[in-house]
Amino acid sequence: METDRIDPLEDFVGLSAVLTGFETAELHGTGLVESHYKTILDILGERIFGRLLLTWRQIRESEANDVDFDVRKKILENSLLGPVARNILVLWYTGNWNQMPGEWRDQYGAAAGDRTRVVSAAAYRQGLVWRAVLAHPPAAKQPGFGSWTPPPEGADEIDDEWRQ
Amino acid sequence: MSGGNDGNTPRSNQQGSAESSEGGVTLASPVTRAHPAAAERIYDVVIVGAGVAGAILAKELAGAGKTVLLLEAGRATSIRPEGYASYVETFYEALAKTPNSPFPQNPAAASSSVLFQQRPREGVPVTTGYQVYKYRKPCQGPSESGLPFLSTFTRALGGTTLHFLGTCIRMLPEDFHLATLFGHGIDWPFGFETLEPFYEKGELEMGTAADVAMQEREGTKFRPGYQYPMRQIPPSYFDRWLEDRIRGMTFKMGNESFPVEVVGTPAGRNGMPNPGYRYPKEHPLAGQPYQPIGSPYDTRRGQRCEGNSNCVPICPVMAKYNALRTLYTLQPKTSRNLEIITQAVASQIELAEDGKVSGIVCKLYDVETGSQYVKFTARGQVYVVAAHAIESAKLLLASGAANSSDMVGRNLMDHPYLLTWGLAPKGARLGVNRGPQITSELPMRHGSFRKDFAAFRADIRNRGWDFAKGSPYWDVGMLVNDEQRFGLSLRDELRDRVQRQISFGFQIEQLPDPDNRVEIDDKYRDALGNHRPILSYDVSEYTRKAMRVARDLSRSVIEHVGGKDHTEYPKRPKEAVGYIDVGGEPFEIHGSGHIMGTHRMGLRRSDSVVNPDQRTWDHRNLFLVGCGNMPTVGTSNPTLTVAALAFKAAKAIKKQLES
Ligand SMILES: Cc1cc2nc3c(=O)[nH]c(=O)nc-3n(C[C@H](O)[C@H](O)[C@H](O)COP(=O)(O)OP(=O)(O)OC[C@H]3O[C@@H](n4cnc5c(N)ncnc54)[C@H](O)[C@@H]3O)c2cc1C
Ligand code: SF4
Numbered sequence: 001m002e003t004d005r006i007d008p009l010e011d012f013v014g015l016s017a018v019l020t021g022f023e024t025a026e027l028h029g030t031g032l033v034e035s036h037y038k039t040i041l042d043i044l045g046e047r048i049f050g051r052l053l054l055t056w057r058q059i060r061e062s063e064a065n066d067v068d069f070d071v072r073k074k075i076l077e078n079s080l081l082g083p084v085a086r087n088i089l090v091l092w093y094t095g096n097w098n099q100m101p102g103e104w105r106d107q108y109g110a111a112a113g114d115r116t117r118v119v120s121a122a123a124y125r126q127g128l129v130w131r132a133v134l135a136h137p138p139a140a141k142q143p144g145f146g147s148w149t150p151p152p153e154g155a156d157e158i159d160d161e162w163r164q
Numbered sequence: 165m166s167g168g169n170d171g172n173t174p175r176s177n178q179q180g181s182a183e184s185s186e187g188g189v190t191l192a193s194p195v196t197r198a199h200p201a202a203a204e205r206i207y208d209v210v211i212v213g214a215g216v217a218g219a220i221l222a223k224e225l226a227g228a229g230k231t232v233l234l235l236e237a238g239r240a241t242s243i244r245p246e247g248y249a250s251y252v253e254t255f256y257e258a259l260a261k262t263p264n265s266p267f268p269q270n271p272a273a274a275s276s277s278v279l280f281q282q283r284p285r286e287g288v289p290v291t292t293g294y295q296v297y298k299y300r301k302p303c304q305g306p307s308e309s310g311l312p313f314l315s316t317f318t319r320a321l322g323g324t325t326l327h328f329l330g331t332c333i334r335m336l337p338e339d340f341h342l343a344t345l346f347g348h349g350i351d352w353p354f355g356f357e358t359l360e361p362f363y364e365k366g367e368l369e370m371g372t373a374a375d376v377a378m379q380e381r382e383g384t385k386f387r388p389g390y391q392y393p394m395r396q397i398p399p400s401y402f403d404r405w406l407e408d409r410i411r412g413m414t415f416k417m418g419n420e421s422f423p424v425e426v427v428g429t430p431a432g433r434n435g436m437p438n439p440g441y442r443y444p445k446e447h448p449l450a451g452q453p454y455q456p457i458g459s460p461y462d463t464r465r466g467q468r469c470e471g472n473s474n475c476v477p478i479c480p481v482m483a484k485y486n487a488l489r490t491l492y493t494l495q496p497k498t499s500r501n502l503e504i505i506t507q508a509v510a511s512q513i514e515l516a517e518d519g520k521v522s523g524i525v526c527k528l529y530d531v532e533t534g535s536q537y538v539k540f541t542a543r544g545q546v547y548v549v550a551a552h553a554i555e556s557a558k559l560l561l562a563s564g565a566a567n568s569s570d571m572v573g574r575n576l577m578d579h580p581y582l583l584t585w586g587l588a589p590k591g592a593r594l595g596v597n598r599g600p601q602i603t604s605e606l607p608m609r610h611g612s613f614r615k616d617f618a619a620f621r622a623d624i625r626n627r628g629w630d631f632a633k634g635s636p637y638w639d640v641g642m643l644v645n646d647e648q649r650f651g652l653s654l655r656d657e658l659r660d661r662v663q664r665q666i667s668f669g670f671q672i673e674q675l676p677d678p679d680n681r682v683e684i685d686d687k688y689r690d691a692l693g694n695h696r697p698i699l700s701y702d703v704s705e706y707t708r709k710a711m712r713v714a715r716d717l718s719r720s721v722i723e724h725v726g727g728k729d730h731t732e733y734p735k736r737p738k739e740a741v742g743y744i745d746v747g748g749e750p751f752e753i754h755g756s757g758h759i760m761g762t763h764r765m766g767l768r769r770s771d772s773v774v775n776p777d778q779r780t781w782d783h784r785n786l787f788l789v790g791c792g793n794m795p796t797v798g799t800s801n802p803t804l805t806v807a808a809l810a811f812k813a814a815k816a817i818k819k820q821l822e823s
Contacts, residue, residue, distance in 0.1 A: 021655035068651055076648060086644050089654075093640045096259065121256035129636050132655045133662040135597030138261075138627075139252060139474035142481070145435070147471045148599025148626065149398040152663065155593035158404045 008053050012037050015056040018071050019089040020128055027092070030126040036119075039097065040088060043113040052081050080108055093132070095123030202505060203540055207233040208821055210524055210544035212510040212559070214238075215323020216803060217790040217810045218550035219490035220369060224814035226494075226501035230821060233503050233542055235526055237273035237551070238320035240506040242488055245461035251326075252480045263327045263757065266478045267320050271691040272532040273509050276316040276554075278755075281741045283309035289698070295554075296688050300679060300700040304708060305745020309737050313680075313701040314755030315578045317552050321506055324552060325486040327477035328757065329601060331801040332372045332432040332485075334363050336383045338610055339798030346614040348706060349675045349796040353767045353776045356385060359808050364390065366807030367430075368444070370485040371456060373397050374430030382427055383610045393454040394435045396428040397469060400626045401595030402666075403428075403604040409725040415717050418613040424721060426624065429605050432485030432804075433469045434458055448495060458482055460492035471599050473627065476757075510551065511694050513563035513786070514541065521547045521565070521786045527692045537692055546785045546817055550810075553792035557682040557762040558697045560773075566763070566780040566788070571773050573683060575676035575761035577797050579620075580703050580744075581754040582670040582711050584718035585632040589726040593663040596628040597636065606668065608717070609799045617709035618673040621799045622718070628665030631754070632731075636662045666722055670714040671756050673799050674707050682762055703753070708746045715751070758802050763792040777816035778809065785820075789813045 013033055017024045027033060041049050052075065059070040075081045083104045091097055099116045100108075118124050125140040134152050136143055149162050157163055209225050211218045214236035226232045241247040251266035258265035264275050280293025290297040290312060297312035317324045337356035342349040364387070366372075373394035376386050399407075407426040414421045434456040443449040458466025459482040466481035475484045482489070494502065505528075512525040524547060527537040549556045557573040560566050588594055606622040613619075629635035639658055643649045649657060680702060684695040719729045733752040734740035742753040766772025769781035778793055780786045789810050791802045 019650045021650070021652040071650070072648075076650065085650075089644055089650060090640060093644075094637050096637070116259065118257050118259055121253050124256045129640050129658065130597070132658045133597060133636050134593075134595075134659060135636075136471075136473070138597075139255060139472050139478065139480050142470035142472040143598065144470055145468035146398045148400045148595060148603070149404070151401055152593050152595040152598070155401065155405075155595065155663075158401075158408050160404055160408065162399060162404055 008050075009033065009037055011053040011057050011060075014060060015053065015071075015085075016088065016092060018067060019085060020092050021132075022092075022128055030128075032123060032126050036088075036091060036123070039119050040091070043097065043111055044084060045111065048080070048084060048108065052084055055081060079104075091119065091123070093127055093129040095119060095125075095127045202233060202503060202542065205231075205233075205543070207231045207542070207544040209233070209546045209548060209817060210542045211235065211548045211550055212524060213323065213549070213551035213555070213790075214321050214487065214491060214504060214506075215550065215552060215790075216325045216370075216487040216490065217552075217806050218323075218548070219487040220807055220810040221548055221550060221789060221814050221817070222502055222504075223490055223494060223498055224811065225817060227498040228818050229497075229501065230818070231501050233505065233544065235508045235510055235524065235542060236321050236504060236506045237509040237555075238318075238506065239270060240321040242321055242326075245459075248461065248482075248488075251478055255474075255478050261477070263316055263477045264318055267318055267326065270319065270532045272507070272529045272537075273319045274690055275319045278314075278316055281312045281314060283312060283737060283741055283743070285309045291688065294690065294696055296696055296698040298683070298698050298700045300702045302702055302745065303704055304747065306737050311701050311703065311744065312741060313576065313578070313699040314580075314742055314753065315757045315759050316755065317554065317759060319555075321504075322486050322488040322491070324757070325803065326488070328486070328803060329475045329801070330432045330484040331429055331602070332367065332370050332374070332804040333430045333800045334379070334384050335359075335798040335800045335805055336610055337385055338383070339796065339800070342614070342796045348614070350766070350771075352795050353765055353772075359805070359812065360385065360387065362808035362811040363804065364444070365811040366804050368393055368447070369490060369807055370432035370804060371434060371489075372430055372432055372804070373435040375428055378428055379430065382607050391438050391440045392430070393438060393441050394456065395438050397431055397433055397435045397600065397603055399426075399428060400599045400603045400624075402626055403624055405592075405594055406624060406721075406725065410721060413721070413724055415720060417608065417611070417713055418616055420611055420613060422608060422611065424606060424717070426604050427607050429602055429623075431600070433475065433600060434467055434483045435469060457489055457493055460489055469600060473597060473599060473601060475600055508540070509692060509694060510549070510559055511562070511692070513547070513549070513559060513565045515563070515565060515783070519783055521783050527694070529692060533691060535691055535693065545821060546787065548787045548789055548813070548817070550789045552790055553759040553762040554682050554697045554699070556788060556790060556792050558684055558695055560763065560788075561682070561684045562695050566773055566782045566786060568782050569770055569773060571678075571764060571771060573762050574678040574681045575764055576680040576682060576699065576701065576759070577674045577676060577761040577794075579671035579756040579758050579797065579799070579801075580674060580707060580711075581756045582672060582714050582751065583632045583667060583754065584670070584715060584729070584731045585629050585665065585667040586718075586722035586727045586729040586731065587661075588664040588666055590664070594628075594666070596626070596663055596665050597630075599626050601625065601627055602669075606717070606721070607799070617713060618675075618707045619799045620670045620672040620710055620714055622714065623669035623671070625667040625669055627667075628662055629667055631669065632667050635665060664727075666727055668718050668721075670711070670718075671799060671801070672707050672710045672714065673797060675704055676761055676764070676796060677702070677704060703744060708744065711744070711746050711751050711753070712749075756801070758791065758797070760791040760794045760797050760802055763788050764795045765793040766795060778813040779816065779820075787813055787817060
């Protein structure tokens with residue numbers, strides 16, 4: 001069977017990288033690849049999650065020169081896969097799984113595990129949103145005393161007594 | 165009596181203690197789960213409530229050689245470092261990261277929660293949470309529903325300071341004479357000078373970092389030569405950015421023009437020790453330079469704020485003061501004189517024929533959810549209720565105590581919290597989401613405008629639109645679901661937007677109003693059969709007017725820096741719990757977490773509950789300590805003032821015991 005030859009975890013990371021705008025190495029660095037994969041699989045089941053990964057794999061293998069365009073067309077604008085991909089993206093960014101939209105559930109079926117929640121403390125701490133906005137998650141990865149005073153990346157120094 | 169047992173049955177005696185003696189401070193804690201011997205003893209002092217007020221009293225009185233029993237309704241989860249760490253984990257996993265999210269609900273001694281706040285309608289109180297919200301007709305605007313009281317408290321060992329922000333600011337001298345100077349509210353029974361020495365003690369106890377000269381410019385007074393234990397916490401980049409751009413700006417209020425200035429906020433948060441500070445002569449470290457105390461479990465941790473940006477609701481390293489520090493850093497002598505019993509809910513103040521208090525009846529529970537408890541009566545020479553403004557008032561009402569003035573439970577106040585928000589010009593990066601949630605403010609605390617409308621302080625929020633919108637998660641949702649962004653386009657846009665988010669939080673003075681109140685009704689009881697507080701609340705025109713001014717000030721500042729105002733409030737009461745009408749325009753307020761005024765202090769027994777010693781007029785051996793004593797509230801977050809009042813009360817109690 002075709003599915004025997006694919007490495008679904010690698011497909012998951014590859015798709016996640018395109019969705020999130022982070023490198024696959026950065027995603028591996030969160031330590032969450034496997035647990036996110038498992039969380040999503042538990043919630044959505046093999047049929048839907050497998051379909052998403054298969055679609056991604058076809059995009060990747062087609063060697064299309066605009067992967068983003070294909071991901072938008074074939075995944076994000078697809079009524080089954082779009083809401084799933086967006087939920088996965090939000091999961092990576094925040095650590096929260098949001099319940100699938102009501103209309104989606106009416107059409108593709110509800111699942112007991114599909115509840116809005118923080119999937120784990122680690123998922124909260126590793127939320128990519130904090131890195132994207134040049135910050136750190138509240139109550140974790142604290143950057144140290146006084147780290148808030150100098151300019152953030154890309155901002156100008158200010159000429160005052162706190163100038164370093 | 166449901167499942168109760170009136171005997172003083174001996175209970176498991178789980179002694180917990182954290183002992184070490186590093187850095188010159190002895191750490192020891194005398195907490196027990198329940199103490200069989202306590203039933204037999206007559207203590208010098210019995211205190212209800214192990215929050216900052218109760219903790220300071222306990223430490224002071226036990227340190228002066230008095231035997232003290234401290235009764236705490238909540239659990240002592242924090243007695244071990246793993247317990248405190250579990251609060252942090254609970255916070256991580258909480259979907260709604262509200263002030264009480266780290267602390268599991270405990271039906272035997274419930275905390276109030278913002279999640280259960282709804283607007284009451286006439287004849288239809290809100291009863292879904294622990295607190296009952298009763299309708300009070302709003303003084304302006306639509307009247308189909310009213311405001312619930314918007315602030316919350318925590319019941320666990322350490323009390324509400326477990327999740328407070330840490331702002332430690334003195335009241336201004338003029339705040340003590342609001343009636344005389346501005347014709348509003350009432351005067352305090354004493355002036356600032358009386359409290360000044362106790363403010364110094366409070367600032368030491370809470371480990372305050374601030375700058376005297378900066379505070380003096382705001383109208384605060386200090387003893388000549390005084391220095392805070394620690395230097396001002398460094399400002400955020402956003403504070404600096406704002407200061408740089410509003411230099412020289414003025415704002416007209418009433419007939420006066422005011423400079424708009426960025427001022428560092430004093431905080432009970434560890435920073436660099438002030439080299440000029442020396443411990444006072446009555447302190448065991450007299451004459452030595454200041455040493456910050458961080459985590460009482462491990463003194464090497466938390467000696468500096470590490471920039472966790474999470475003071476509300478929990479500091480993972482305990483660089484921010486909470487009352488556990490007062491309870492866990494005791495001298496051995498103090499430790500010996502103090503017993504703390506947790507899971508002991510004071511349920512009745514027992515009154516004797518001579519008008520004195522003869523005991524405090526507690527319900528000791530094991531299982532929080534059941535109605536099983538054991539009754540126990542604590543006895544002492546002197547009794548102190550320090551259960552925070554709502555619970556203290558409730559206990560007095562339930563006991564028929566201290567209420568000859570009919571002022572118990574009345575004059576409930578908060579600092580209504582008005583959020584405003586906007587975006588800095590394109591390309592700006594403000595350093596949003598770094599450092600303590602608030603490091604500086606825009607103060608409008610004093611001036612003749614107080615005749616017309618309330619004074620306020622605006623928090624300069626370091627976390628963008630977090631409170632206003634739920635950023636940055638909110639932005640993620642908008643960009644991903646509404647704008648269909650992903651990949652680098654999402655990442656870059658998210659950064660650029662969030663980095664431009666400006667937000668201010670105005671804490672506005674509220675006047676005492678006897679109809680803002682705590683009541684009880686036998687209909688409403690909790691798991692142990694104790695009364696649940698019933699709260700009625702509104703905000704008067706004096707404070708509403710200031711909201712309009714605050715809103716204008718915010719808009720002026722945002723425009724002055726080249727930004728754009730984005731503040732928008734829900735249009736109808738149905739759309740927001742904190743909906744409030746200001747002269748026909750919809751606004752929205754939140755709570756500041758400041759619960760005050762419910763058993764006020766005064767010079768006359770006819771219109772106050774306690775005298776300037778904080779002793780009840782009605783019972784010679786009953787004192788009340790906490791924010792409930794404040795006759796008016798100025799623009800200062802109340803806890804430093806409460807700490808000062810607790811030191812003052814300790815002195816009066818010592819004197820009474822020794823006379
Ligand atoms: C989100 C938030 C932020 C805040 N930020 C600030 C700030 O920056 N600066 C500031 O000054 N203030 C702030 N506050 C207010 C501050 O937390 C309170 O003013 C302060 O904790 C009051 O101290 P207390 O000891 O009187 O009461 P608490 O700290 O509430 O302690 C009361 C104790 O009594 C116990 N108790 C209650 N009922 C009973 C009973 N029946 N029997 C036995 N024990 C009982 C409780 O369990 C609790 O431990 C904030 C509050 C909130 C909610
Ligand atoms: S900013 Fe963080 S480390 Fe600093 S006091 Fe607040 S929670 Fe603690």
